Amino acid sequence: MKGGAGKNLSLWSILSILILAAFGIFVLYPLVLVLYKSFVDPVSGGVTWDYFARFFTKRFYWETMVNSLCVTVCATLLSAALGLPMAYLMRSVKIRGSSFLNILIVISYLSPPFIGAYAWIQLLGRNGVITQLVNSAFGLSFDGVYGFAGILLVFTLQSFPLVYIYVSGALKNMDNSLNEAAESLGCGRIGRIRRIIVPLVMPTLLASSLLVFMRVFADFGTPMLIGEGYKTMPVLVYTQFMGEVGGDDGFAAAICVIMIGLTLAMFFAQRILARRSTYAMTALKPMSAERAAGLRTIAAHGFAYLVTGLAILPQVVVIYTSFLRSNGGQVFTGGYALQSYEATLFAKDNDAVLNTYLLGILSIAVVVVIGVLVAYLSMRKRNAVNNALDTITMFPFIIPGSVLGIAFLFAFNSPPIVISGTMLIMIIAFSVRRMPYTVRSSAAALGQISPSIEEAAVSLGASEMTTFARVTVPMMLPGVCAGAIMSWVTIISELSSSIILYTNANQTLTVSIYTEVIRGNYGNASAYATILTVTSILSLLLFYKVTGRRDISI
Secondary structure, three states, X not given: OHHHHHHHHHHHHHHHXXXXXXXXXXXXXXXXXXXXXXXXXXXXXXXXXXXXXXXXXXXXXXXXXXXXXXXXXXXXXXXXXXXXXXXXXXXXXXXXXXHHHHHXXXXXXXXXXXXXXXXXXHHHOOOOXXXXXXXXXXXXXXXXXXXXXXXXXXXXXXXXXXXXXXXXXXXXXXXXXXXXXXXXXXXOXXXXXXXXXXXXXXXXXXXXXXXXXXXXXXXXXXXXXXXXXXXXXXXXXXXXXXXXXXXXXXXXXXXXXXXXXXXXXXXXXXXXXXXXXXXXXXXXXXXXXXXXXXXXXXXHHHHHHHHHHHHHHHHHHHHHHOOEEEEOOOEEEEEEOOHHHHHHOOOOOOOHHHHXXXXXXXXXXXXXXXXXXXXXXXXXXXXXXXXXXXXXXXXXXXXXXHHHHHHHHHHHEEOOEEOOOOHHHHHHHHHHHHHHHHHHHXXXXXXXXXXXXXXXXXXXXXXXXXXXXHHHHHHHHHHHHHHHHHHHHHHHOOOOOHHHHOOHHXXXXXXXXXXXXXXXXXXXXXXXXXXXXXXXXXHHHHHHHHHOOOOOOO
């Protein structure tokens, strides 16, 4: 018996060391290399501050940091200001079709932000439908929603669903007796929201706002498509690294270091604020939606329908325009046709759809296997190695996709490991990027399983490895599968790292959409975007089937 325990212990130790080594190679090594290139002169080999001095002394460069922070902070605040009341409204007031509205809000979140940017160009661009109507009706010369306003519009409407989803889950777990007690003491509706609801959901609001901040700050496609002269850091680092005349690796590395520093600062600021406002809640009497009357019900329904309609509008526009007849995919000529799908799905040597699905499936397989193992090791086999492993797996959470893509090319474009230009480097990048979410969701599922169940299996003669494979994993599986489905959606929607790592042989749907929009082939872009949107919707339906739920509240 002791020999068996020692064997299992050594096997778990070997797994810990192997996974830690893998993360050391594919996370720490690329990041250390980025740091090294940002401080070392490639000619003399000495330490230099020139790259950072160039960034902070030239207005063109440091202004992109200001732009990024301005649009990110504003989008985060607006997303919170929109998501919080929307969540409270849907939880407290009976809205007709609320289940359908909830699904539409989730669908709007699952699509990549840059698809929203493309759709709003179709509506409010220089030649957009709404732009032309407004200009002709009122005699205006509106030049389209570009720059800061356009980026903010896209990010807010695409990011508030994340706040909505998280806060809805928090409200679902809140004990409504606190609210009723305050009402009985004479506290009005606004007072109850300000003094009870908001403080209780503040940790969740901060956590969801952090996710919005990270997503907006790291997004490359939206400011590239709709920003025009309003440049942000992801756009700057991309243009510096992929410059037509030869990129500046050292300067690009310095920008990457600055971006990581900013996201780190935001991450720790959120952690500090969250610790100061943490509450434990038990929903003995959960909040339930009540019927409203008069102006209140009209205002509630109007607000819910308007916000949901604006959020889902980009997906509707994309699907609609994909069926319009066009002149070679560039100019819509009127009428309906399937030529956009013929030019994309059936084009010769076009494997974008197949590549997307293949990369997504392989990446999810890696994420699930490694994520479950890391969660198990960090929770059931606590030691110094596994604690370090748990910490390192969280690093990619704060690394923007473009930074990770550049770091991978620095690390794996020359010996001893040469995988640049292959599908393998994209699989590893996608897996590393989405690993933190799967580790946390797997740890949450594992936390609901009592260790006594595993101990009982061991006492009946099963080895620890057998217990893990035949008892623990099956019990974790529903939660893990649900998390894997949602991770799959984010993987197939990835653009920031894909645009740097892809080649023509492994081009994905997101890259195809982006390149078609840049070329002005809006019909083809709509067809690709529709395929991606339908895939996301089917994935959401699968999530509902697996979990048996009708929402993804956390």
